[in-house]
Amino acid sequence: MPQPDNIRIVLASRPEGRPKPENFRLEHAAVPAPAEGEVLLAIRYLSLDPYMRGRMSAAKSYAASTEIGQVMEGGTVGEVLESRHPDFKAGDFALSFSGWQSHAVAKGAQLRKLDPKAAPLSTALGVLGMPGFTAYSGLLTIGQPKTGETVVVAAASGPVGSAVGQIARIKGARAVGIAGGPEKCAYVKEKFGFDAVVDHRDPDLAGKLAAACPDGIDVYFENVGGHVWDAVFPLLNTFARIPVCGLIAQYNATGDFPGPDRLPVLMRQVLSKSLTIRGFIQREFAEAQGPSFRSEMARWIAEGAVKYKEDVVEGLANAPEAFIGLLEGKNFGKLVVKL
Amino acid sequence: MPQPDNIRIVLASRPEGRPKPENFRLEHAAVPAPAEGEVLLAIRYLSLDPYMRGRMSAAKSYAASTEIGQVMEGGTVGEVLESRHPDFKAGDFALSFSGWQSHAVAKGAQLRKLDPKAAPLSTALGVLGMPGFTAYSGLLTIGQPKTGETVVVAAASGPVGSAVGQIARIKGARAVGIAGGPEKCAYVKEKFGFDAVVDHRDPDLAGKLAAACPDGIDVYFENVGGHVWDAVFPLLNTFARIPVCGLIAQYNATGDFPGPDRLPVLMRQVLSKSLTIRGFIQREFAEAQGPSFRSEMARWIAEGAVKYKEDVVEGLANAPEAFIGLLEGKNFGKLVVKL
Numbered sequence: 001m002p003q004p005d006n007i008r009i010v011l012a013s014r015p016e017g018r019p020k021p022e023n024f025r026l027e028h029a030a031v032p033a034p035a036e037g038e039v040l041l042a043i044r045y046l047s048l049d050p051y052m053r054g055r056m057s058a059a060k061s062y063a064a065s066t067e068i069g070q071v072m073e074g075g076t077v078g079e080v081l082e083s084r085h086p087d088f089k090a091g092d093f094a095l096s097f098s099g100w101q102s103h104a105v106a107k108g109a110q111l112r113k114l115d116p117k118a119a120p121l122s123t124a125l126g127v128l129g130m131p132g133f134t135a136y137s138g139l140l141t142i143g144q145p146k147t148g149e150t151v152v153v154a155a156a157s158g159p160v161g162s163a164v165g166q167i168a169r170i171k172g173a174r175a176v177g178i179a180g181g182p183e184k185c186a187y188v189k190e191k192f193g194f195d196a197v198v199d200h201r202d203p204d205l206a207g208k209l210a211a212a213c214p215d216g217i218d219v220y221f222e223n224v225g226g227h228v229w230d231a232v233f234p235l236l237n238t239f240a241r242i243p244v245c246g247l248i249a250q251y252n253a254t255g256d257f258p259g260p261d262r263l264p265v266l267m268r269q270v271l272s273k274s275l276t277i278r279g280f281i282q283r284e285f286a287e288a289q290g291p292s293f294r295s296e297m298a299r300w301i302a303e304g305a306v307k308y309k310e311d312v313v314e315g316l317a318n319a320p321e322a323f324i325g326l327l328e329g330k331n332f333g334k335l336v337v338k339l
Numbered sequence: 340m341p342q343p344d345n346i347r348i349v350l351a352s353r354p355e356g357r358p359k360p361e362n363f364r365l366e367h368a369a370v371p372a373p374a375e376g377e378v379l380l381a382i383r384y385l386s387l388d389p390y391m392r393g394r395m396s397a398a399k400s401y402a403a404s405t406e407i408g409q410v411m412e413g414g415t416v417g418e419v420l421e422s423r424h425p426d427f428k429a430g431d432f433a434l435s436f437s438g439w440q441s442h443a444v445a446k447g448a449q450l451r452k453l454d455p456k457a458a459p460l461s462t463a464l465g466v467l468g469m470p471g472f473t474a475y476s477g478l479l480t481i482g483q484p485k486t487g488e489t490v491v492v493a494a495a496s497g498p499v500g501s502a503v504g505q506i507a508r509i510k511g512a513r514a515v516g517i518a519g520g521p522e523k524c525a526y527v528k529e530k531f532g533f534d535a536v537v538d539h540r541d542p543d544l545a546g547k548l549a550a551a552c553p554d555g556i557d558v559y560f561e562n563v564g565g566h567v568w569d570a571v572f573p574l575l576n577t578f579a580r581i582p583v584c585g586l587i588a589q590y591n592a593t594g595d596f597p598g599p600d601r602l603p604v605l606m607r608q609v610l611s612k613s614l615t616i617r618g619f620i621q622r623e624f625a626e627a628q629g630p631s632f633r634s635e636m637a638r639w640i641a642e643g644a645v646k647y648k649e650d651v652v653e654g655l656a657n658a659p660e661a662f663i664g665l666l667e668g669k670n671f672g673k674l675v676v677k678l
Binding site: 054061062222225229238244245246247250253256257258259260261262263264265266267268269270271272273274275276277278279280281284 | 393400401561564568577583584585586589592595596597598599600601602603604605606607608609610611612613614615616617618619620623
């Protein structure tokens with residue numbers, strides 16, 4: 001009996017700067033068979049996230065690079081087709097890290113079962129998944145917003161930024177978002193309920209941000225880097241905290257950055273304002289805070305205190321183009337591929 | 340009856356870059372009389388510290404600038420000449436913040452009485468005072484060295500650096516010092532007991548530091564800035580902590596710093612290595628940790644676990660020259676002026 005093909009997208013070559021379609025290659029392969037303790041999954045949703053740009057590079061980072069010819073990595077929601085693990089049966093849904101492909105085997109012990117009645121399956125890749133937990137753990141552990149403080153976050157219409165601002169408001173802080181273009185800005189203010197929003201394409205970004213933050217900035221949740229930093233930096237208050245979880249604006253950068261050198265200026269302010277800058281990857285906090293995150297976030301969503309937006313692309317073949325657009329801010333909400 | 344003059348050194352003008360003798364002026368004034376609740380002090384020791392460079396500038400920092408014509412600020416040990424406060428009598432010694440002058444009145448409530456039999460009076464300005472507490476609070480609160488970790492500190496023959504390394508060793512960490520010239524380096528290793536020391540004047544500072552830190556750097560206690568940073572930066576381990584308490588190498592800098600821009604490179608490493616960079620001023624921790632510091636440090640000194648070195652300059656008139664030398668690393672040990 002002919003099995004369906006496993007359709008997968010591999011890293012064809014490493015990008016120089018901005019990724020191009022030719023850095024990806026769509027392949028057909030045999031659908032693998034599960035060994036004892038494993039399950040075979042048909043992937044229903046693939047998450048596309050900025051961190052994937054780092055995996056395409058050979059440069060050392062917090063995780064190993066993807067090798068040329070390997071399947072692109074990524075979080076996924078799969079439906080169990082065949083199970084050789086006692087906790088799963090055909091028809092179950094599970095969160096896995098199966099990458100850019102239509103089918104995958106996975107060890108049952110490494111999967112988290114999902115209840116499709118509790119929440120839409122795709123949210124396990126977004127507001128109830130890695131991006132939501134990045135916002136929750138980084139903001140609460142490092143940012144520690146207090147009542148009346150001002151929290152600023154960029155990419156505020158995205159899955160991390162939108163959660164940061166909404167959680168900040170739950171904690172009694174003032175949320176100021178930065179987003180690209182009038183449509184996203186309106187959404188951030190009206191749907192996500194931020195107190196203020198500033199368009200990063202505004203030629204007077206610095207002035208507009210200063211006006212939106214009359215009491216300065218106590219927490220800047222850094223998930224973009226780039227020119228937003230220069231607008232934020234002068235507004236930081238004494239004892240401000242800066243969780244750093246992403247630098248999408250510089251992921252495509254190559255070679256030296258032109259001067260002047262801003263490092264001595266940064267360090268001077270770190271000293272004179274007693275700033276805290278702390279990089280993090282959400283998995284550092286997963287064991288300690290994962291359970292409280294999932295229960296609190298589910299409750300906040302149910303109560304309407306946290307809203308989310310998804311940007312769904314149909315078909316695995318469209319993943320490369322969607323990912324390239326993500327790095328340029330073309331998505332609007334959490335980008336997922338529906339297979 | 341003629342009173343002795345109050346001899347004082349005031350800020351004559353703001354330095355551009357490196358301070359010069361003409362930025363200071365020695366004046367004679369009347370010795371002030373204490374009001375109710377105050378005491379009159381004859382200053383016996385004046386502390387000279389790098390932070391004073393910041394007070395000479397008009398630029399906003401964590402403390403207000405000294406005004407032109409005002410007495411230079413500074414920590415002091417005084418002998419009570421006359422007391423109108425019930426806790427003090429003539430002949431007592433007290434820690435005060437009386438600045439660069441021979442006499443001062445101070446509110447008794449703001450003074451800490453010193454026992455000249457418990458420790459040499461000058462140590463209240465050094466290992467048992469602000470520099471020692473800077474090392475203690477920053478290292479233990481932010482640096483948090485663990486057994487077997489590597490702690491690196493520059494200006495390791497100075498009062499902060501020498502205490503950082505010795506406290507790190509008490510906590511079971513490996514202490515690597517950076518100092519200027521063979522004499523200071525030998526002292527750091529032999530007298531302060533650091534595990535290794537590197538000369539920052541070595542043309543291969545980066546290579547020597549890498550060799551001295553085979554397991555990388557877990558804590559870099561930043562109290563100098565400048566070119567030492569470039570040697571330290573590539574060696575930082577994942578989850579490294581960087582308490583920042585001083586940047587003496589750039590205090591005299593003016594204008595923009597030439598490129599390339601190292602800020603994006605820093606932020607990339609903050610992210611990929613989950614680094615913590617935290618500026619601090621010791622007074623942030625004074626209330627919570629001051630008492631434990633004074634008792635622990637006194638015990639460590641008594642046990643010989645912490646040693647200290649002082650560089651004593653005789654006569655207030657020599658304070659400006661000594662201070663200018665301090666900013667160039669000419670002192671060897673905690674710099675104090677004996678009046």
